[in-house]
Amino acid sequence: MSRITIPTSPFDGQRPGTSGLRKKVTVFQQPRYLENFVQALFDVLPDAAGLTLVVGGDGRFHNRVAIQTILRMAAAKGYARVLVGQGGILSTPAVSAVIRRHGASGGIVLSASHNPGGPEGDFGIKYNVANGGPAPERVTEAIFERTKVVREIRTMDTADISLDTLGSQHIGSTEVLVIDPVSDYAEVMRGLFDFDAIRKLFAGGFTLRYDAMCAVGGPYAKALLEGELGAPAGTVVNGTPLEDFGGLHPDPNPVNAEDLIAHLFAADAPDMGAASDGDADRNMIVGRKFVVSPSDSLAVIAAHATLVPGYRAGIAGVARSMPTSTAVDRVAKALGIPCFETPTGWKFFGNLMDAGKVTLCGEESYGTGSSHVREKDGLWAVLFWLNLIAASGKSAEELVRELWAQYGRCVYSRHDYEGIPTEQADALMRDLRASLPTLGGTSIAGLPVDFADDFAYTDPVDGSVSQKQGVRIVLTDGSRVVFRLSGTGTEGATLRIYLERHEPDATRQDIPAQEALQPLIALAEMVARIRHFTGMNQPTVTT
Ligand code: VG1
Ligand code: CO
Numbered sequence: 001m002s003r004i005t006i007p008t009s010p011f012d013g014q015r016p017g018t019s020g021l022r023k024k025v026t027v028f029q030q031p032r033y034l035e036n037f038v039q040a041l042f043d044v045l046p047d048a049a050g051l052t053l054v055v056g057g058d059g060r061f062h063n064r065v066a067i068q069t070i071l072r073m074a075a076a077k078g079y080a081r082v083l084v085g086q087g088g089i090l091s092t093p094a095v096s097a098v099i100r101r102h103g104a105s106g107g108i109v110l111s112a113s114h115n116p117g118g119p120e121g122d123f124g125i126k127y128n129v130a131n132g133g134p135a136p137e138r139v140t141e142a143i144f145e146r147t148k149v150v151r152e153i154r155t156m157d158t159a160d161i162s163l164d165t166l167g168s169q170h171i172g173s174t175e176v177l178v179i180d181p182v183s184d185y186a187e188v189m190r191g192l193f194d195f196d197a198i199r200k201l202f203a204g205g206f207t208l209r210y211d212a213m214c215a216v217g218g219p220y221a222k223a224l225l226e227g228e229l230g231a232p233a234g235t236v237v238n239g240t241p242l243e244d245f246g247g248l249h250p251d252p253n254p255v256n257a258e259d260l261i262a263h264l265f266a267a268d269a270p271d272m273g274a275a276s277d278g279d280a281d282r283n284m285i286v287g288r289k290f291v292v293s294p295s296d297s298l299a300v301i302a303a304h305a306t307l308v309p310g311y312r313a314g315i316a317g318v319a320r321s322m323p324t325s326t327a328v329d330r331v332a333k334a335l336g337i338p339c340f341e342t343p344t345g346w347k348f349f350g351n352l353m354d355a356g357k358v359t360l361c362g363e364e365s366y367g368t369g370s371s372h373v374r375e376k377d378g379l380w381a382v383l384f385w386l387n388l389i390a391a392s393g394k395s396a397e398e399l400v401r402e403l404w405a406q407y408g409r410c411v412y413s414r415h416d417y418e419g420i421p422t423e424q425a426d427a428l429m430r431d432l433r434a435s436l437p438t439l440g441g442t443s444i445a446g447l448p449v450d451f452a453d454d455f456a457y458t459d460p461v462d463g464s465v466s467q468k469q470g471v472r473i474v475l476t477d478g479s480r481v482v483f484r485l486s487g488t489g490t491e492g493a494t495l496r497i498y499l500e501r502h503e504p505d506a507t508r509q510d511i512p513a514q515e516a517l518q519p520l521i522a523l524a525e526m527v528a529r530i531r532h533f534t535g536m537n538q539p540t541v542t543t
Contacts, residue, residue, distance in 0.1 A: 002156070002157060002172075003076050003154065003155070003156055003172070004076075004154075004155055004156065004157045005152050005153070005154055006032070006035070006152065006153040006155065007151065007152055007153075008032045008035065008036055008039075008150060008151060008152060008153050009151070010036065010147060010148050010149060010150055011030075011032075011033055011036055011147065014036065014037050014040070014143075014144060014147035015140075015144040015147075016126065016135075016140040016143065016144065017487035017488055018344060018345040018486070018487035018488050019113060019124075019126055019134060019345060019346070019347075019487075019488060020109070020111075020124050020125055020126025020127075020134075021037055021124060021125050021126065022112045022113075022115060022122055022123070022124035022488055022489075022490055023122065023123065023124070023490055024120075024121075024122060024123070024490050024491075025061055025062050025117075025118070025119055025120070025121055025122065025123045026119075026120075027123075028062055028066070028123045029062070032153060034066055034069055034070075034125065035069060035073065035153045035155070036147060036150050036153065037125060037143070037147060038069070038070055038073050038108075038125070039073065039150050039152070039153045039154065040143050040144075040146035040147040040150050041108075041127055041143050041146075042073065042074075042077045042154075043146050043150070044139065044142045044143055044146050045077075045105075045106070047078065048074075048077045048078045048079040048080075048105070049078050049080065050080050051079055051080060051081075051104075051105040052079065052080060052081040052082070052083060052102060052103065052104040052105060053074050053079045053081070053082045053083070053104060053105065053106060053107065053108065054082075054083045054084075054090070054095055054098045054099050054102070054104045054106070054107030054108070054128075055067055055070055055071065055074070055082055055083070055084045055085075055090075055107065055108045055110075056084060056085035056088065056089060056090020056091075056094070056095050056098075056107070056108075056109065056110070056181065057085075057088055057089070057090065057109065057110025057111050057216075057279075058089075058091065058092070058110070058111040058113070058117075058215060058216040058241070058278045058279040058280070059087070059088065059089050059215070059216050059241040059242075059243065060110075060111065060112065060117035060118075060121070060123065060243055060244075060245070060278065061117050061118050061119055061121065061123070061243040061244060062110075062123045063088045063089075063110050063243075064087075064088050064163060066110050066123070066125070067084060067088045067110065067163065068160045068161070068163075069155075070108055070110075071084065071161060071171060071176055072155045072156045072158060072171060073153070073154065073155045073156075074171075074174060075155075075156050075158070075171035075172045075173075075174035075176075076154040076155045076156050076172075077154070078174070079174050080174065080175065081174065081175045081176075081177060082174060082175070082176050082177070083098055083102060083104065083177050083179050084163065084176060084177070084178055084179070085098075085178075085179060085180075085181035086163065086164060086166055086178050086179065086180060086181055087163055087164055087181070088110075088163050089181045089216060089219070089241065090109070090181050090216075091181070091185070091216045091217060091220055091279055091280035091281070091378075092109055092111060092113070092279040092280060092281040092375050092376075093185065093280065093281055093369070093373050093375045093376070093377035093378070093379070093380065094181055094182070094184065094185040094220070094280075095107045095109050095128060095132075095375070096128060096132035096133065096373035096374050096375040096377075097132070097184050097185045097188045097372075097373050098179070098184045098185075099128060099130065099131075099132040100131070100132040100373065100374075101184050101187070101188075102184075104130065105130050106127060106128055106129050106130055106135075107127070107128045107132075108125060108126070108127055108128075109125070109126050109127075109128060109279070110123070110124070110125055111124050111126075111216075111278060111279040112124035112278065112488075112490075113277055113278050113279045113281070113282075113488065114249075114250060114251035114252075114277040114278055114282060114488075115278065115488065115489075115490065116244075116245065116248075116249050116250070117243060117244050117245050117250070117278065118243065118244030118245070118247070119244075121244065122490050127139070127140075127143070128374070128375075129350075131350055131353075131354055131374050132373050132374040132375070133346065133347065133349070133350035133353075133373075133374025133375060134345070134346055134347035134350065134374075134375070135347065136347055136350065136351070136464070137347065137464065137466060138464065140347075156171055156172055158171050158172070161176055161178075162178070163178060164178075165178060166178050166179070166180065181219060181220075182219055182220055182223045182224075185220060186220075186223060186224055186228070188372055188373065189224060189379070189380065189383060191310060191372075192308065192309065192310030192311075192372055192380070192383075193308060193309065193310065193383045193384070193386075193387045194308065194309050194387055194390065194391065195228065195229060197387060197390040197391060198229050198383070198386045198387060198390050199229050199230050200390065201386060201389065201390040202229055202230045202231045202232075203230055206271050206272075206389070207235075207270035207271050207272075208225065208231055208235050208270055208271065208272050208273070208274065208386070209235065209237060209260060209263055209264070209270045209272075209273045209274070210225060210235055210236045210237065210239075210273075210274045210275070210276075210382065211237050211238055211252075211257055211259065211260040211273070211274070211275040211276075212236055212237070212238050212239045212241075212275070212276060212280075213238050213245060213248055213250040213251075213252065213256075213257065213275055213276065213277065213278070214238045214240065214241065214242040214245040214246035214248055214250065215238075215241055215242075215245050215250040215276065215277060215278045215279070215280065216241050216278065216279055216280050217276035217277075217280035217378055217379060218236060218238065218239035218240055218241055219239070219241065220280060220379050221236045221239065221276070221379055221382075222236045222239050224379065224383070225382075229386075245278065250277050250278040251277055251278075251282070251366075252274075252275035252276055252277050252282050252283060252284035252366050252378070253284060253366060253541075253543045254284070254291055254543060255541050255542070255543060257275040257284060260273050260274075260275050260284075260286065261273075261286065261291065264286045264287070264288060264289065264290075264291075265289050269288045269289060270288070271287075271288055271389075271395065271396075272285070272286065272287060272288070272385065272386075272389070272395075272396055273285075273286035273287075274286065274381075274382040274385075276378035276379065276382075277366070277378065280377075280378045280379060281346075281367065281369075281375050281376040281377060281378055282365070282366040282367050282376065282378050283297075283366060283367075283368060283377075283378035283379070283381040283382055284366050285297050285381065285382070285385050285396060286396070287395055287396030287397040287400070288395065288396075288397065289397075290396060290397040290400070292396055292400055293325070293364075293412055294324075294362065294363065294364050294365065294366045294367065294368065295320070295324050295325035295327050295328070295362070295364050295410060295412055296325070296327055296400050296403060296410070297362070297368055297381065297385075298318070298320065298324070298327070298328045298360065298361075298362030298368050299327035299328040299330070299331045299403055299407070300385075300388070300399050300400060300403050301360060301362075301368065301381070301384050301385075301388070302315065302318050302328050302331045302332065302335070302360050303331045303334075303335075303403060304388050304391075304392065304399070305359070305360065307387065307388055307391040307392060308384060308387045308388070308391070310372065311359065311370075314337075315335075315337060315358075315359035315360055316337065316338075316356055316357060316358060316359050317332070317337045317338040317339065317340065317352070317357050317358040317359065318331075318332050318337065318338075318339050318340070318358055318359070318360045318361070318362075319339070319340035319341070319342055319348075319349050319352050319357075319358045319360075319361045319362075320339070320340075320341060320342070320361065320362050320363065321341075321342055321343065321344045321345070321348070321362075321363040321364065321365075322341050322342065322343060322344065322455050322457075322469060322470055322472070322482065323344060323363075323364055323414075323470060323482045323484070323496070323498040324362060324363050324364040325364065325410035325412045325500050326410055326478070326500065326502070327403065327407065327410040328360075328362065330407040330408070330410075331403075331407065334406075334407070338357065338358070340352055340357065340358060340460070341457075342457055343455065343457045343466050343469035343470070344363065344365075344469065344470065344484065344487075345487070346361070346363075346367065346369070346374075346375060346376055348457065348459070348466070349361040349369075349374075350374050351459055351460075351461035351462055352460070352461065353371040353374060354374075354461070355461045357460070357461070358371070359371050361376070362376075363376070364412065364414060364498065365414075368380075368381040368384075369381070404506070404509050405506060408502050408503055408504035408505075408509075409502070409503045409509040410500055410501075410502055410503075411500070411501045411502070411503050411509075411511075411513050411516045411517060412498075412499065412500050412513065413498075413499045413513045413514060413517055413542060413543065414496060414497065414498050414499070414542070414543050415496070415497040415499070415521075415524075415539035415541075415542050416486075416494055416495070416496055416497075416539055416540055416541040416542075416543075417494065417495040417497075417530065417534050417536055417539055417540060418489070418491075418492070418494045418540040418541065419491055419492045419493075419494070419540070420492050420493045420494070420495060420533075420534045420536075421492055421493070422492055422493045424493075424533050424534060424535075425485055425492070425493030425494075425495055425533070425534070426485075426493070427533055428495065428528055428529070428530070428533035428534070429471070429483065429485060431528075431529070431533075432471050432483060432527065432528050433454060433471060435527065436452045436453060436454065436471065439452035439473060439527065440452050444473075444523050444526055444527060445519065445522045445523045445526050446519075447475050447479070447519060447520075447523055448475060448476045449473060449474070449475055449476070450474050450475055450476045451474050452471070452472065452473045452474070453471070453472060454467070454468050454469070454470070454471050454472075455468075455469040455470045455471075455472055455482075456468070456469065457469055469484070470482050470483065470484035471483040471484070473523070473527060477501075477502070478502055479500060479501040479502065479520060480498070480499070480500045480520075481497065481498070481499055481520050481523055481524045481527075482496075482497070482498040482500075483495065483496070483497055483498075483524075483528060484496050484498075495530070495534065497524050497528075497530075497539070499517045499520045499521065499524070500520075501516060501517055501520060503516065514542070
């Protein structure tokens with residue numbers, strides 16, 4: 001059993017995107033592809049003597065193979081200890097919880113999150129730092145630079161360890177501890193929510209359908225909802241993680257979780273529905289015959305946070321990604337707390353949470369979370385809603401309608417154009433950016449433009465600057481259209497167009513979103529010539 005060095009040469013394109021390096025499984029299956037990236041990561045990290053690393057993934061195809069490779073390389077790097085989830089399983093929020101509770105120096109998450117899995121699907125890897133959150137841009141950029149020059153892989157010539165046996169094993173002098181994937185995470189949840197109140201809610205006949213989408217959320221949801229909180233068996237559906245997610249697309253939105261939506265709109269609908277994604281950091285909340293938008297979910301959570309024990313003392317502030325609707329801004333203003341606007345991606349929330357500036361964060365992409373960990377957290381959001389419903393006696397729909405009554409409704413939609421040839425998507429963004437200086441103060445499609453810019457963010461904690469984070473066209477009444485290219489896709493480019501309009505008039509709040517947003521949709525086409533550049537007449541996904 002000894003250390004070995006394997007010669008290698010760099011692969012192009014190993015730059016982490018919005019949330020780690022994501023590629024087709026077949027790309028990761030190339031000899032040394034994963035090894036190169038992990039070596040680049042270990043090369044930019046300091047000496048690992050005495051340190052603990054956490055490793056786990058969402059159980060998708062290639063997870064176990066990748067974990068064995070990483071464990072050997074971690075031993076060669078010289079970690080004192082590696083904590084790995086049993087079966088190679090750890091949800092993304094669970095990795096964050098384990099890093100924090102065990103004082104680890106960081107963690108490696110194997111996931112392509114909401115992207116489909118299986119041999120033809122996607123795989124991914126990302127690194128989280130000691131606060132439990134995604135590595136900041138300066139770290140991911142350093143890794144990328146290193147991938148361009150990596151020449152040797154340092155590993156061990158050892159056999160695979162058993163990922164299924166709980167307890168301690170060794171690779172060289174590194175202890176590999178296989179841990180229960182759920183227990184640390186469950187302990188964090190117990191400390192935040194009123195489990196007795198939620199137990200009473202279920203005991204009183206409240207019904208929930210939690211669709212884990214055959215992904216990693218299942219074991220967590222089953223253990224907590226059915227195991228501890230008394231929800232009847234069968235509350236969690238698609239609860240066993242499968243390597244290909246049962247062929248489903250594990251993205252909890254009304255399009256990909258259509259089966260859940262159908263159940264919530266049926267005559268015998270349960271009181272509430274929920275779903276989580278591949279790595280269980282996203283969530284969708286559905287009321288009976290009522291879909292809750294992620295931006296509204298964040299606002300409702302912020303408005304009623306003090307009903308939940310872990311937040312009883314109040315929240316320090318909130319943050320949302322720039323394209324997320326301004327619903328939470330309005331709540332923050334009423335509460336007299338700051339609201340921060342960050343670029344897309346959870347890594348931008350870490351500093352704000354570490355500095356105690358914000359307690360709650362959210363994104364329009366079905367991501368909500370708080371400073372209890374440093375990742376968004378799907379089951380946390382579901383428990384939050386259950387606690388709110390138990391404490392207020394109101395339904396999900398009533399809570400949202402109250403929000404609209406008090407603050408107006410931020411009518412919202414996202415249009416995704418997927419699989420655009422990269423050059424065409426780049427050309428669209430280039431033309432759009434070039435037109436920005438001429439747009440402010442003009443009228444487009446009869447709509448007066450207040451300003452148009454490319455969002456840039458200066459981190460208020462460390463002063464780091466992130467440029468070109470999305471083109472926004474903001475009208476004089478605050479309505480917005482935002483354009484950006486996805487940083488998580490693996491095929492061509494995906495154009496995301498985010499549309500938001502504030503509707504204070506209660507009699508108009510039930511107009512279907514696509515209808516209410518029609519003027520903005522027309523504006524988007526006019527300024528960006530989407531049909532011309534993409535050759536598509538309509539979005540591939542509308543949420
Ligand atoms: C998307 C979402 C973004 C989210 C990211 C990671 O990124 O828009 O809000 O943080 O996915 O989520 P992009 O660059 O494709 O728009 V997950 O659950 O895939 O880790
Ligand atoms: Co995810």
